[in-house]
Amino acid sequence: MTHVHTDGGRKESGYKGSVGDCVIRAIALATEQDYQTVYDDLLARVKKLKLLRERNRGVSRGVPRKVYEAYLIEMGWKWVATMRIGTGCKVHLKAEELPKGRIICRVSKHLCAVIDGVIHDSYDPSRDGTRCVYGYYQKD
Numbered sequence: 001m002t003h004v005h006t007d008g009g010r011k012e013s014g015y016k017g018s019v020g021d022c023v024i025r026a027i028a029l030a031t032e033q034d035y036q037t038v039y040d041d042l043l044a045r046v047k048k049l050k051l052l053r054e055r056n057r058g059v060s061r062g063v064p065r066k067v068y069e070a071y072l073i074e075m076g077w078k079w080v081a082t083m084r085i086g087t088g089c090k091v092h093l094k095a096e097e098l099p100k101g102r103i104i105c106r107v108s109k110h111l112c113a114v115i116d117g118v119i120h121d122s123y124d125p126s127r128d129g130t131r132c133v134y135g136y137y138q139k140d
Contacts (some may be wrong), residue, residue, distance in 0.1 A: 001095050001117065003124040008113075009035030015060075018122060022111045023063040029113035029120045030102045030137075031075060041069060068111075072104070072137050081135040089132035093125065097133075104137040 007018070008025030013036040028038045042059045045067050069079065082091035091097045093107060095117030104115050112121045114136070125131060 001093060001119055001124075001126045001129060003032055003119045003121065003126070007035075008120075009123050011075065013039070019060040020062055021060045022121070023068050024059065025122065026104045026111040026113045027068065030115070031077075032102075040140065041138045042071060045071060069137075076140050077104075077137045078140040079135055079137055083132065083134050091133045092129055093119070093127070093131040093133055094129040098136065099138065101138060105135065106134045107131050108134075 006025075008028045010025065013034065015035075021102065024035060024038050024042060025133075027033070027042075028035045031038070037050065039059060042063050043134075044065065046059055049067065073079075073085075083089060093105060093114075098105070098114055098117065100116050105112050105114050107125060108131075110125055112119055112125050114120070119126060
């Protein structure tokens with residue numbers, strides 16, 4: 001699967017270095033919003049639910065699924081499950097196994113934006129097409 005290296009607008013928003021910000025990056029890329037907007041929106045939601053830990057005051061190192069999923073649903077995205085408990089892996093991070101358009105794939109411990117069969121991320125998470133996709137979000 002083709003991969004385009006991108007930080008999703010992190011550097012342009014004034015942030016330095018790399019962190020575990022895959023949720024922010026994937027949402028910003030797939031929804032065509034700027035990184036800072038997504039960061040601020042998710043941070044406000046996490047603070048409202050009082051989910052921040054002492055050692056992690058931001059959302060750069062992870063966002064709970066219930067937070068980002070509600071955010072995407074409110075923007076008109078829907079979850080499409082590709083795997084169920086006990087069924088084994090049916091869909092891999094491969095262009096031919098995923099729909100065209102803008103989607104956000106959930107794989108083990110990671111989210112990535114896939115746009116028309118091309119991964120847009122800070123690294124290639126496909127594992128040469130063997131990485132299992134648990135499901136994906138797409139615009140409803």
